[in-house]
Amino acid sequence: MAAIDVATYVLEQKGEMSAMKLQKLVYYSQAWSLVWDERPLFDESIEAWANGPVCPALYARHRGDFLVTAGTFGGNSAVLDGTAKETIDRVLEFYGDKPAQWLSELTHIERPWLDARDGVPVGARCNNVIGHAAMAEYYASL
Numbered sequence: 001m002a003a004i005d006v007a008t009y010v011l012e013q014k015g016e017m018s019a020m021k022l023q024k025l026v027y028y029s030q031a032w033s034l035v036w037d038e039r040p041l042f043d044e045s046i047e048a049w050a051n052g053p054v055c056p057a058l059y060a061r062h063r064g065d066f067l068v069t070a071g072t073f074g075g076n077s078a079v080l081d082g083t084a085k086e087t088i089d090r091v092l093e094f095y096g097d098k099p100a101q102w103l104s105e106l107t108h109i110e111r112p113w114l115d116a117r118d119g120v121p122v123g124a125r126c127n128n129v130i131g132h133a134a135m136a137e138y139y140a141s142l
Helices: 003-014 019-036 056-062 082-095 100-107 111-116 132-140
Strands: 047-049 052-054
Touching: 003 019, 003 056, 003 082, 019 052, 019 056, 019 082, 019 100, 019 132, 047 111, 052 056, 052 100, 052 111, 111 132
Parallel strands: none
Antiparallel strands: 047 052
């Protein structure tokens, strides 16, 4: 499974959305999969960018696009197993109707993003990786 496959599934379920919102939903899908399923949904890294967590591999597919749709990436949601889809569905039930800015602001007060950006000035570019262990530990404690 790849981040574009997860993104495609999210978009198939929720429809067109901003690229920023998609990035946050993919991030939360990865985080909760680490907690609930004890496995990552995808191998690509997530970095602590100024506007919140971003998967650079996914960003490369939508760079310059404000709105994205399921056909944007060429991903294949059929490669996701039932457990992955169930996890993503649960994430979408909770986070899916929240505005992109709300999701971004939420990530900005959570430890994984904050810790990865430790010492980086507000608004500055940063490509520090938010590790799986940091995500699993933080979200499991909620």
